[in-house]
Amino acid sequence: MAAHLTTTGEAIHPPLADPVIIWYRGNARDLPWRHPGTSPWAVLVSEVMLQQTPVARVLPVWQSWLRRWPSPAALAADSCGEAIRMWGKLGYPRRALRLHATAVIITDRHGAAVPSDLGSLQALPGVGAYTARAVAAFAFGQRHAVVDTNVRRFVARAVLGQAAAAAPAAARDLALVESLVPEAPARAAIFSVAAMELGALVCTARAPACTRCPIRGHCAWQLAGRPARTGPVRPAQRFAGTDRQVRGLLLAVLRGSPVAVSAGALAAAWADAGQRERALRTLMSDGLVVVLPDGRYALPGH
Ligand code: SF4
Numbered sequence: 001m002a003a004h005l006t007t008t009g010e011a012i013h014p015p016l017a018d019p020v021i022i023w024y025r026g027n028a029r030d031l032p033w034r035h036p037g038t039s040p041w042a043v044l045v046s047e048v049m050l051q052q053t054p055v056a057r058v059l060p061v062w063q064s065w066l067r068r069w070p071s072p073a074a075l076a077a078d079s080c081g082e083a084i085r086m087w088g089k090l091g092y093p094r095r096a097l098r099l100h101a102t103a104v105i106i107t108d109r110h111g112a113a114v115p116s117d118l119g120s121l122q123a124l125p126g127v128g129a130y131t132a133r134a135v136a137a138f139a140f141g142q143r144h145a146v147v148d149t150n151v152r153r154f155v156a157r158a159v160l161g162q163a164a165a166a167a168p169a170a171a172r173d174l175a176l177v178e179s180l181v182p183e184a185p186a187r188a189a190i191f192s193v194a195a196m197e198l199g200a201l202v203c204t205a206r207a208p209a210c211t212r213c214p215i216r217g218h219c220a221w222q223l224a225g226r227p228a229r230t231g232p233v234r235p236a237q238r239f240a241g242t243d244r245q246v247r248g249l250l251l252a253v254l255r256g257s258p259v260a261v262s263a264g265a266l267a268a269a270w271a272d273a274g275q276r277e278r279a280l281r282t283l284m285s286d287g288l289v290v291v292l293p294d295g296r297y298a299l300p301g302h
Pocket residue numbers: 154157158202203204208209210211213214215216217219220221222
């Protein structure tokens with residue numbers, strides 16, 4: 001499925017959409033945020049949670065979150081500390097703060113309804129180019145190129161014939177995926193989620209399951225003889241012993257307590273005082289933890 005060039009040098013790609021959409025209809029995971037009738041707010045919450053956390057961990061938190069705060073107005077009426085508490089162990093908890101800030105803005109400036117246009121979506125805290133396009137496509141059925149890591153890898157192999165995607169380049173990635181997206185908005189939205197799903201389940205980073213791939217007969221990487229990856233391999237990120245782990249442990253103490261906690265309670269979570277203090281300072285500067293006048297620590301809005 002290598003690109004051809006028009007007489008003006010413009011790249012054209014044979015259509016991927018049909019086989020990928022047919023595959024999606026028969027093979028996609030049954031994820032609740034994809035069900036018809038899911039509110040734009042529920043879609044937005046799912047996309048923010050999925051930014052850096054796998055589906056299996058997101059599922060229970062997303063369900064609890066939506067039960068408690070079924071609308072932006074419901075979350076906006078609660079404290080940001082409760083949002084941090086509900087975030088649980090999803091990681092990167094500043095997303096909870098930003099989601100709360102987003103709920104407040106939607107409630108105050110958008111009539112309590114998630115906006116549907118890209119500009120307004122992208123102006124919300126924690127909503128970048130990917131999330132804005134995903135919400136516009138999946139919640140509102142619009143035609144956009146939706147480019148996540150899975151799509152970048154799938155397109156790099158299927159269209160460019162590369163073993164792995166090059167370093168992200170927003171404009172180039174958007175233009176390439178845009179050239180593959182069907183014109184009709186409804187089909188465009190299905191293709192976008194289908195390409196993401198194919199990248200997540202079949203065209204995986206370590207071991208693409210090409211025998212199960214609906215486009216294997218046309219994949220540029222296959223046709224090129226599966227050339228090896230070039231460029232540096234990103235080292236696996238260490239977690240144990242990092243400040244990130246310590247931040248998570250300290251925040252877990254605060255999330256698990258209905259009242260403010262003492263410095264001693266935090267010390268019990270991590271013995272290294274220097275690293276603990278450093279982690280605590282960054283939690284406070286991020287707005288995830290506050291210190292009370294009596295010296296105890298709490299989630300904000302406590
Ligand atoms: S044939 Fe293999 S490498 Fe090509 S798109 Fe499908 S899963 Fe990915």
